């Protein structure tokens with residue numbers, strides 16, 4: 001018994017070194033720029049993820065002891081920006097979304113400490129619709145890609161920025177062990193016609209709370225979608241890749257924003273139905289169809305996912321590390 005546990009611990013550790021990652025190489029239009037950490041700030045966490053209450057620390061901005069990089073990369077709207085993995089890693093094999101945040105650097109990107117407001121310029125979710133099992137791996141847009149990437153939208157004004165790319169691994173999220181992988185690049189945007197300050201904004205740390213649903217989501221239930229948005233919504237015109245259920249495939253679309261509100265007044269319609277039954281004391285007889293329809297929309301996925309997942313969660317609750325599931329199977 002004891003031998004088995006030790007063996008599985010060893011297997012788990014062996015897996016960790018190859019499974020974990022950070023980002024140190026900047027890509028522009030899929031071409032590597034400079035060397036390691038020429039444009040991406042070097043930090044001392046190595047490939048280990050940030051977890052738990054560490055997301056409340058100041059180092060959650062650009063990672064542990066991050067130091068200004070020697071250079072600032074100039075890009076224009078429409079350029080594809082990528083943060084490639086460090087240490088020879090060649091593909092993200094953790095399930096979860098990616099986010100890219102930016103903060104304006106009024107005194108230059110090299111001098112920016114990230115204490116100001118950040119906006120979210122891009123988000124990737126699920127690119128392949130599938131079953132619950134697929135959500136534990138290849139359903140995600142970033143699966144097996146060796147970089148976190150996005151296309152610089154027209155809606156980001158000219159100027160220097162810190163750009164923070166992040167992948168959240170969710171395999172341990174049900175047990176409060178979501179893993180955050182991230183680094184910051186120093187980038188100058190030139191050629192934008194945008195003048196409005198991007199919104200909404202957040203502070204980092206502060207963008208996530210430890211108990212946020214989006215980072216405590218279980219992949220071990222029956223859910224075939226990820227109906228959560230970690231942090232704040234993507235800015236108007238920013239990039240959303242994939243979708244909550246992957247049914248739209250691997251597409252990059254512009255996020256809607258306040259300026260589009262005149263064309264999008266459709267959403268509130270369903271509220272009228274919900275209001276109607278409250279006039280009747282006789283809940284049982286009236287409007288049976290409507291309430292049950294509402295329940296179908298709101299609950300089943302969540303209920304089955306969260307109710308059914310308790311056992312699965314308990315079964316894999318030992319798994320703060322990625323490969324421990326595998327070793328656990330070997331045990332049993």
Ligand SMILES: [Cu+2]
Nearest residue numbers: 019020179322
């Ligand atoms: Cu991991």
